[in-house]
Amino acid sequence: MAEGRKKMLVTGASGFLGSRIASFYRDRYEVCVPSHGEMDIADLESVKRVFDRICPHVVVHCAAVSDVGACEREPESSWKINVDGSRNIAQMSAFHHAKCLAASSDQVYFGSVGTEPHREDEELRPGNVYGREKLRAEEECLKVNPECILLRLSWMYDACVIREGEHGDFFRILAANLKNSEELKYPVHDRRGITDVNEVVRNMEQAFQLKGGVYNFGSPNDRNTYETVVELFRALGWDTARLRGDTESHALAPRNLTMDPGRLQGYGITFSPTVLALGKNGRLYFSI
Numbered sequence: 001m002a003e004g005r006k007k008m009l010v011t012g013a014s015g016f017l018g019s020r021i022a023s024f025y026r027d028r029y030e031v032c033v034p035s036h037g038e039m040d041i042a043d044l045e046s047v048k049r050v051f052d053r054i055c056p057h058v059v060v061h062c063a064a065v066s067d068v069g070a071c072e073r074e075p076e077s078s079w080k081i082n083v084d085g086s087r088n089i090a091q092m093s094a095f096h097h098a099k100c101l102a103a104s105s106d107q108v109y110f111g112s113v114g115t116e117p118h119r120e121d122e123e124l125r126p127g128n129v130y131g132r133e134k135l136r137a138e139e140e141c142l143k144v145n146p147e148c149i150l151l152r153l154s155w156m157y158d159a160c161v162i163r164e165g166e167h168g169d170f171f172r173i174l175a176a177n178l179k180n181s182e183e184l185k186y187p188v189h190d191r192r193g194i195t196d197v198n199e200v201v202r203n204m205e206q207a208f209q210l211k212g213g214v215y216n217f218g219s220p221n222d223r224n225t226y227e228t229v230v231e232l233f234r235a236l237g238w239d240t241a242r243l244r245g246d247t248e249s250h251a252l253a254p255r256n257l258t259m260d261p262g263r264l265q266g267y268g269i270t271f272s273p274t275v276l277a278l279g280k281n282g283r284l285y286f287s288i
C-alpha cells in the first residue's frame with residue numbers, strides 16, 4: 001500500500017456497480033473488497049470482524065439482492081440482505097468513523113402517481129418488495145448512522161466494459177432484441193431515468209462531501225421509455241420503423257421512476273440527461 005492513501009471498503013465488489021467502483025478508485029485509495037464468503041453483510045459478526053481488520057476510512061456499500069423479481073420470490077431472505085445487511089454496514093461504518101455511501105434505488109418511487117420527476121422528500125409507499133426494502137434500508141441506515149449518504153440510483157448500463165456473467169443492462173438487452181425480434185416494443189406508460197454507470201462511479205467521490213441523507217443520483221429523463229428509444233435510434237441514424245409503442249404495459253397504473261436532480265445539483269453534482277448520454281454511449285457500444 002502507498003503511504004497515506006485512505007482505505008476504501010467496497011461491498012458487493014463482484015457485482016455490476018461494485019466492481020467498477022473498485023477498479024476506478026484503485027489508484028487513489030487502498031481499495032478493500034471482501035468477498036461475500038469473507039463478509040456476509042446479513043451477519044453482523046462477520047461484518048464486525050472485517051471492519052475491525054480493515055478499519056476503513058470510507059465505505060461504498062453496493063452488496064444487495066438487486067433483482068426485483070428475486071425479492072418478490074424470496075422476500076424474507078432478500079430483506080435480511082437488503083435491509084438488515086445495509087443497517088449492519090451503516091452501523092459498523094459509524095463505529096469506525098468511516099464515511100458510508102450506500103446504494104439505494106429509484107424503485108422507492110414505484111407506485112407513486114403523477115408524471116413529474118420525484119423529489120427526495122416525497123412521502124413514499126413503494127408498490128413492490130424491492131422498493132419497500134430499499135426504502136426501509138434508507139431509514140434504518142440513517143437511524144444507526146445519521147451521516148450515511150443514501151444514493152437513489154436508476155437503471156444503469158455500461159457501453160464500454162462487459163464482464164462475463166453480469167446481469168443484463170440496457171444496451172445488452174437492446175442488442176439481443178435487435179438480433180432476435182423484427183419488431184421492438186417499448187412501453188409508453190413508463191418513465192424512468194437510465195444512467196451510464198461510469199457517471200455514477202465518477203460522481204461517487206464528490207458524493208462523499210454530501211451531508212447525511214437521501215439523494216437522487218442518476219440521469220434525469222423527460223421522455224417515456226418508447227420516446228427514449230426512438231430518440232436513441234435517431235441519434236444512431238437508425239430507422240425507427242421497427243419500434244412500436246407498447247400501450248398495454250403499465251396502462252392501468254402508469255409507472256414513473258424519474259428523479260428530480262435539484263437537490264444534488266445544489267451540491268454541484270450533475271448527470272447527463274438520459275437521451276443525450278444514451279446517444280453518445282450507443283455510438284460507442286454499437287461502434288458507429
Ligand SMILES: NC(=O)c1ccc[n+]([C@@H]2O[C@H](COP(=O)([O-])OP(=O)(O)OC[C@H]3O[C@@H](n4cnc5c(N)ncnc54)[C@H](OP(=O)(O)O)[C@@H]3O)[C@@H](O)[C@H]2O)c1
Binds near residue numbers: 035106155
Ligand atoms: N444495476 C442497476 O441498474 C441498479 C439500479 C438501481 C439500484 N441498484 C443498486 O445498486 C447496488 C449495486 O447493484 P448491482 O447491479 O451492482 O448488483 P449486482 O450486480 O447484483 O451485485 C450484487 C453484489 O452483492 C453481493 N452480495 C449479495 N448478497 C450478499 C451478502 N449477503 N453479503 C455480501 N455480499 C452480498 C453479490 O456477491 P455474490 O454474487 O458473490 O453473492 C454481488 O457482489 C444495489 O444496492 C442495487 O440495489 C442497481
